[in-house]
Amino acid sequence: xxxxxxxxxxxxxxxxxxxxxxxxxxxxxxxxxxxxxxxxxxxxxxxxxxxxxxxxxxxxxxxxxxxxxxxxxxxxxxxxxxxxxxxxxxxxxxxxxxxxxxxxxxxxxxx
Numbered sequence: 001x002x003x004x005x006x007x008x009x010x011x012x013x014x015x016x017x018x019x020x021x022x023x024x025x026x027x028x029x030x031x032x033x034x035x036x037x038x039x040x041x042x043x044x045x046x047x048x049x050x051x052x053x054x055x056x057x058x059x060x061x062x063x064x065x066x067x068x069x070x071x072x073x074x075x076x077x078x079x080x081x082x083x084x085x086x087x088x089x090x091x092x093x094x095x096x097x098x099x100x101x102x103x104x105x106x107x108x109x110x111x
Contacts (some may be wrong), residue, residue: 009078010072017050020078024057024070027063031107033071037076040089048082050075053089057096064088 012020021039022032033039033054042051052071056064068086075084097110 009048009080011044011046011048012050012078014044017042017044017052017075017078020074021052021071023074024067026067029057029108031104033067035101035104036094037096037101037104038067039092044081045096049085050081050083051085051087053087055089055094057094059090 018034018039021042022034024033025031026033026036026038029036036057038056039052039054041051043051043052052072052075054067056067056110068088071086076083094104096108100108100110
């Protein structure tokens with residue numbers, strides 16, 4: 001008897017992960033961490049571990065653990081995601097003039 005069970009799991013794409021992360025907002029600015037340019041890197045490996053590198057608007061920002069927790073919670077709900085690592089990184093320092101979306105720049109009054 002041949003085993004016909006398909007053991008492959010479809011993993012989400014980086015774009016799908018980024019779309020989910022758009023629901024995580026910086027509570028002070030009330031804007032998406034993706035649109036703010038706070039997400040520096042997204043990777044998913046073959047076994048379903050998602051690694052996110054993100055920064056905060058300032059190293060002294062007290063809401064870092066909350067943002068990390070929101071990202072972790074939302075991503076672990078995705079099909080094909082087995083675990084999530086959310087790393088806070090500080091290099092390069094966040095600069096809204098070069099890292100934020102055009103929409104966010106307009107909302108923040110950055111020309």
